[in-house]
Amino acid sequence: MRAVTRAELAPTTYAREIRATGLQVRAGRKRLAVDGLDLSLGTGVHGLLGPNGAGKTTLIRALATVLRPAGGELELLGETVRGPGEYRALRRRIGYLPQEFGYYKRFTVREFVEYMAWLKEVPAAEIPAATQRAVERVGLADRADDRMKALSGGMVRRAGIAQAIVNDPAVLLLDEPTVGLDPAQRLRLRELLQELGTEACVVVSTHLVEDVAAACTDVLLFAEGRLVFQGTPDALAAAGGPEHEGDSPLERGYSALLVDPARRTRGAW
Amino acid sequence: MTVEHPSARLLAAYVDDGVPGAAAPTVALAADELWAVEAHLEACPACRERLSAAVGTGAPAVAALTAAVWSELEPQLAVAAPAPPRRLAARLSTWTTPAMTPWLAMVLVVTALALLLDRANAGPDPDRISLLLVLAPVLPVGGVAAAWSRGLDPAYELTAATPRAGLPLLLRRTAAVLAVVLPALLIGGWATGVTAAQWLLPCLAFTSTTLALGALLGVTRAAVAVAAGWLAVVVAPTVAAGRTAAVLRADGLPLWGAVLALGVAVVVARRGAWTAPGQNR
Numbered sequence: 001m002r003a004v005t006r007a008e009l010a011p012t013t014y015a016r017e018i019r020a021t022g023l024q025v026r027a028g029r030k031r032l033a034v035d036g037l038d039l040s041l042g043t044g045v046h047g048l049l050g051p052n053g054a055g056k057t058t059l060i061r062a063l064a065t066v067l068r069p070a071g072g073e074l075e076l077l078g079e080t081v082r083g084p085g086e087y088r089a090l091r092r093r094i095g096y097l098p099q100e101f102g103y104y105k106r107f108t109v110r111e112f113v114e115y116m117a118w119l120k121e122v123p124a125a126e127i128p129a130a131t132q133r134a135v136e137r138v139g140l141a142d143r144a145d146d147r148m149k150a151l152s153g154g155m156v157r158r159a160g161i162a163q164a165i166v167n168d169p170a171v172l173l174l175d176e177p178t179v180g181l182d183p184a185q186r187l188r189l190r191e192l193l194q195e196l197g198t199e200a201c202v203v204v205s206t207h208l209v210e211d212v213a214a215a216c217t218d219v220l221l222f223a224e225g226r227l228v229f230q231g232t233p234d235a236l237a238a239a240g241g242p243e244h245e246g247d248s249p250l251e252r253g254y255s256a257l258l259v260d261p262a263r264r265t266r267g268a269w
Numbered sequence: 270m271t272v273e274h275p276s277a278r279l280l281a282a283y284v285d286d287g288v289p290g291a292a293a294p295t296v297a298l299a300a301d302e303l304w305a306v307e308a309h310l311e312a313c314p315a316c317r318e319r320l321s322a323a324v325g326t327g328a329p330a331v332a333a334l335t336a337a338v339w340s341e342l343e344p345q346l347a348v349a350a351p352a353p354p355r356r357l358a359a360r361l362s363t364w365t366t367p368a369m370t371p372w373l374a375m376v377l378v379v380t381a382l383a384l385l386l387d388r389a390n391a392g393p394d395p396d397r398i399s400l401l402l403v404l405a406p407v408l409p410v411g412g413v414a415a416a417w418s419r420g421l422d423p424a425y426e427l428t429a430a431t432p433r434a435g436l437p438l439l440l441r442r443t444a445a446v447l448a449v450v451l452p453a454l455l456i457g458g459w460a461t462g463v464t465a466a467q468w469l470l471p472c473l474a475f476t477s478t479t480l481a482l483g484a485l486l487g488v489t490r491a492a493v494a495v496a497a498g499w500l501a502v503v504v505a506p507t508v509a510a511g512r513t514a515a516v517l518r519a520d521g522l523p524l525w526g527a528v529l530a531l532g533v534a535v536v537v538a539r540r541g542a543w544t545a546p547g548q549n550r
Contacts, residue, residue, distance in 0.1 A: 102423030
């Protein structure tokens with residue numbers, strides 16, 4: 001039987017899983033991809049929407065403690081992230097799926113997820129069971145012993161989601177998880193996200209508006225390193241009128257909030 | 270520590286307490302007793318067995334309920350695949366990543382080639398060049414570079430966000446590199462008559478220098494710098510003089526010892542620098 005540790009019984013000392021004030025994060029050496037972001041995210045599924053190059057990936061990498069904030073304040077699970085440091089206890093409770101994630105092609109799905117569980121300091125005795133559970137949740141149980149190089153793009157992405165959830169994270173960061181998934185798999189992923197969002201703070205970056213409508217409790221509209229809008233999907237839909245571009249109410253809301261007249265003249269996209 | 274198990278009376282009272290819709294229990298269980306019995310049952314399989322026996326005789330309604338739950342669960346449990354234990358390959362990957370494998374293979378091939386050439390070149394001349402000795406310092410460097418590199422390790426982004434990313438993981442992988450390099454050199458040295466003392470210190474000194482420079486430059490760049498230093502300090506004098514450079518002979522050992530000590534000192538002093546592969550500047 002598993003002993004309950006002191007850490008698990010400790011009361012939470014934070015109100016929101018993710019809290020940022022005036023957050024600045026650099027992409028590369030100079031450019032501030034996230035510039036003065038104020039954010040407060042609790043339990044639920046938060047959809048991070050924005051055009052390409054808005055700084056979504058940089059923000060997610062900063063939330064995953066891979067990038068250090070260049071300015072402002074970032075608090076994850078009540079712990080302030082600042083400067084270099086090892087954030088071991090914090091990282092144990094974070095799950096992260098990068099947009100383009102590398103993996104070892106020789107590994108089987110199970111070996112890959114087990115290896116990631118080990119890196120995340122899941123207790124050795126729990127690794128096989130945690131791996132099996134994660135692989136089953138993403139629907140890869142029948143392919144668990146196939147090598148990663150034999151998988152299709154969608155399956156690789158699902159293996160990536162499995163490694164992100166293997167440590168039962170309190171903060172789950174998924175960068176474009178729906179890329180490469182077929183419609184049925186996307187539906188299944190949305191269900192999984194809703195399930196995970198009941199007890200964890202899930203941040204999903206996407207550029208597909210319909211993903212947000214179906215799975216998210218909360219939408220963050222992000223453009224040029226700043227938060228443009230935060231609210232429910234319904235509030236996003238309400239922001240758009242018939243005069244705005246788009247095929248669905250959400251898309252019209254997206255265009256209404258994002259495309260201001262000054263920027264419309266500038267680019268073809 | 271001796272554990273006190275609840276008496277049969279307490280267990281019977283606990284069973285009575287738990288029967289839904291039953292009349293008032295014959296022996297009332299105080300709240301603190303209830304709590305103590307329950308806490309003990311959670312931790313003690315033997316008493317859970319006694320409890321299930323007590324339930325079977327004392328509370329048929331509960332027994333029927335659990336039997337019904339089991340009969341519903343059992344088909345589902347039969348279908349669920351048990352998690353297989355981790356295999357040896359998975360445990361090995363905690364020491365060396367697949368990204369390091371080609372480098373480790375290269376180390377073995379190079380050692381074997383150096384050994385063959387040395388054997389072909391064997392002679393009584395005490396000043397003859399031992400290729401094995403010349404190569405020994407630089408052999409582990411490539412493996413260490415592959416162990417902690419943004420460019421060579423495809424999984425660096427995933428590794429970078431995990432709690433284990435840091436000096437202990439880098440040292441673990443470095444140990445794996447040395448575990449391949451040192452036996453190979455030991456066999457090679459034994460076959461060509463080069464004593465372990467001659468290559469062991471240079472080999473370890475270059476490894477620690479790579480790690481120490483890695484804290485400042487990044488491990489990959491450090492490996493390149495160390496290899497360049499090896500060309501300048503060891504290979505060039507060897508080629509120019511036509512005999513093994515002085516630093517690799519017995520009189521060079523204190524120097525290598527000093528380099529090793531310095532490298533270890535820098536690594537210890539800068540141990541917080543490695544939070545992610547390829548990001549230690």
